[in-house]
Amino acid sequence: MMPNDTLSKVLYIDLSKKKFETKDRRDLFEKYLGGTGVATQLLLEECPEGLNPLHPDAPIIFAVGPLTGVFPLASKTCAMFKSPHTGDLGESHAGGRSAIAIRMAGYGAIVIKGASEIPVYLTIQGGKVKFKNATTLWGMKDGSIPARVMRQNEKGEGLRAIFRIGTAGENLVTYSNVTTETYRHFGRLGLGAVFGSKKLKGMVISGKQMIEVNNKKEYRNLYDQIYKTATESPIMKKYHDVGTAINIKALNFIKALPVKNLQFSSSESIEPVSGESIAQHHLARRVACAHCPVACIHLAFLREPYDDDPYFYKTSPVCYDFELIYSLGTMVGIDEPTNLLKLIDIVEQVGVDAMSMGVILAWMTEMYERKMISPDDLDGTEIKWGDSDAYIEIVRKIVNPTTDFLKACSRGVDHAANQYGGKEFAMQFGKNEMAGYHTGPSGYLGFLLGARHSHLDNGGYSIDQKDLIKIDLTAQQVVDKLLEEEAIRQILSSVAVCFFARGIYDLKMVSEALKLLGYDLSDTRLAEIGKQIHLNKYTFKMREGFRFEKLDIPERIYETADPTGKITRKFIHEGINYAKSLID
Numbered sequence: 001m002m003p004n005d006t007l008s009k010v011l012y013i014d015l016s017k018k019k020f021e022t023k024d025r026r027d028l029f030e031k032y033l034g035g036t037g038v039a040t041q042l043l044l045e046e047c048p049e050g051l052n053p054l055h056p057d058a059p060i061i062f063a064v065g066p067l068t069g070v071f072p073l074a075s076k077t078c079a080m081f082k083s084p085h086t087g088d089l090g091e092s093h094a095g096g097r098s099a100i101a102i103r104m105a106g107y108g109a110i111v112i113k114g115a116s117e118i119p120v121y122l123t124i125q126g127g128k129v130k131f132k133n134a135t136t137l138w139g140m141k142d143g144s145i146p147a148r149v150m151r152q153n154e155k156g157e158g159l160r161a162i163f164r165i166g167t168a169g170e171n172l173v174t175y176s177n178v179t180t181e182t183y184r185h186f187g188r189l190g191l192g193a194v195f196g197s198k199k200l201k202g203m204v205i206s207g208k209q210m211i212e213v214n215n216k217k218e219y220r221n222l223y224d225q226i227y228k229t230a231t232e233s234p235i236m237k238k239y240h241d242v243g244t245a246i247n248i249k250a251l252n253f254i255k256a257l258p259v260k261n262l263q264f265s266s267s268e269s270i271e272p273v274s275g276e277s278i279a280q281h282h283l284a285r286r287v288a289c290a291h292c293p294v295a296c297i298h299l300a301f302l303r304e305p306y307d308d309d310p311y312f313y314k315t316s317p318v319c320y321d322f323e324l325i326y327s328l329g330t331m332v333g334i335d336e337p338t339n340l341l342k343l344i345d346i347v348e349q350v351g352v353d354a355m356s357m358g359v360i361l362a363w364m365t366e367m368y369e370r371k372m373i374s375p376d377d378l379d380g381t382e383i384k385w386g387d388s389d390a391y392i393e394i395v396r397k398i399v400n401p402t403t404d405f406l407k408a409c410s411r412g413v414d415h416a417a418n419q420y421g422g423k424e425f426a427m428q429f430g431k432n433e434m435a436g437y438h439t440g441p442s443g444y445l446g447f448l449l450g451a452r453h454s455h456l457d458n459g460g461y462s463i464d465q466k467d468l469i470k471i472d473l474t475a476q477q478v479v480d481k482l483l484e485e486e487a488i489r490q491i492l493s494s495v496a497v498c499f500f501a502r503g504i505y506d507l508k509m510v511s512e513a514l515k516l517l518g519y520d521l522s523d524t525r526l527a528e529i530g531k532q533i534h535l536n537k538y539t540f541k542m543r544e545g546f547r548f549e550k551l552d553i554p555e556r557i558y559e560t561a562d563p564t565g566k567i568t569r570k571f572i573h574e575g576i577n578y579a580k581s582l583i584d
């Protein structure tokens with residue numbers, strides 16, 4: 001790396017003592033680049049074995065990478081923590097302005113430990129950290145208001161990002177999220193609850209640091225090449241035009257879209273909530289993360305009449321994408337766009353992960369239909385597929401639970417199903433609720449074996465669609481492909497590039513870009529580093545009790561038709577056993 005690069009500076013913040021210090025961790029950044037690579041090492045260093053994820057000593061780590069602030073689409077911040085949702089590796093990525101602000105503030109990583117006695121928010125600017133009283137912001141129903149207050153109070157210099165939690169995080173819902181710049185989230189695995197346990201309402205971070213490059217002319221050329229590919233080639237066009245929501249119709253067509261808790265894998269009534277239809281009738285504008293020329297963030301306008309004047313409308317922008325339409329739409333039987341947007345809006349306001357919430361609502365609806373729970377368990381609410389008003393009530397009740405059942409639901413579908421039954425249709429993998437892909441066995445092996453049990457770990461669903469249908473892969477060959485892809489993705493999230501740009505940033509391109517920042521790493525060497533980072537994650541997982549043989553698999557996946565016809569117990573278990581022989 002360049003001699004004066006501030007990327008190697010790690011800011012350590014202690015919320016209990018209201019103190020902070022900066023350490024130079026060139027040792028970590030030279031070995032693991034940044035982002036997920038460095039954050040995993042910091043987690044291994046800072047999180048004592050067996051610690052309750054909500055204990056004050058549990059660390060929150062944010063890390064960015066060498067390409068952050070230098071090349072287009074290097075827009076992601078990696079958050080690392082012990083997950084209160086799974087008790088395992090907690091990792092979540094978000095864009096917005098978060099990554100560039102951390103880099104411009106002069107840091108490569110931030111480690112937050114301890115807990116405040118009263119609610120606080122942090123301001124990080126000009127090498128200083130301030131601990132601000134957030135008592136008046138705690139408990140506000142609409143999570144966007146504290147962000148507005150912080151924005152108003154903290155002017156800051158240079159590029160600024162604001163992080164905040166909602167009431168779900170304050171109330172320690174284990175799948176609560178952290179929002180940055182209104183529409184981006186550290187969504188999965190409960191970072192919001194870790195913030196809440198520390199009485200940390202949010203953070204404002206800003207800076208205007210310069211970043212040096214080796215050769216300005218070559219830098220300009222490479223920058224232009226990446227920019228042009230992102231904006232003029234077909235590689236990223238779909239993300240801008242209709243966005244990931246384009247997958248709704250495609251997956252429905254091949255019978256890979258989870259409908260009504262995956263009782264079905266397609267529906268005849270999805271047209272109004274397809275990406276194309278929402279774009280045509282409701283799209284208001286697109287926005288982008290900082291340093292991204294693609295703008296894949298799609299905002300629809302939700303228009304709702306005020307109670308006392310039917311001709312006067314409240315208009316709110318609501319962000320939507322494939323995962324939101326699946327989890328809060330098809331998974332719970334909502335096929336009317338305004339009702340879908342209303343449910344998304346409430347999930348956004350309380351600050352929970354949409355995929356987890358959607359899967360829990362879907363499981364709960366099936367439990368209710370089968371009379372395995374009663375209206376009393378739901379504190380009087382009656383639910384049925386597609387009833388968005390009932391679901392909105394339930395979301396609020398889960399965040400402030402008044403019954404034991406709702407309390408159990410605030411800890412995830414696996415936790416609730418262990419207490420109330422229905423495990424065979426509780427759609428979780430490694431205790432993380434599923435993403436919207438019933439594409440075949442590679443998708444499920446991807447969820448089960450990925451370090452954070454996320455579809456983004458290894459993109460198993462695309463192996464089903466590209467390879468498994470055409471070529472007869474064995475379970476072992478699928479696992480080899482998953483592990484290879486997951487190792488490559490470790491590099492992308494260590495240099496902190498958006499995964500949507502993986503068609504541009506192959507390892508050769510990453511190697512070229514790093515050269516201009518003073519690194520001499522071939523694509524082969526990068527692949528080796530990626531493998532090592534992946535193994536380091538498994539070191540943490542095993543240390544904290546993860547075991548391949550303990551993975552629960554909901555029976556439902558074997559019962560519902562899929563495009564490959566190959567989701568069998570034999571295939572899935574062969575895959576798990578093979579992965580165990582390689583990693584354990």
Ligand code: SF4
Binds near residue numbers: 095239296297498
């Ligand atoms: S493609 Fe989308 S998610 Fe990725 S950096 Fe751009 S706006 Fe952000």
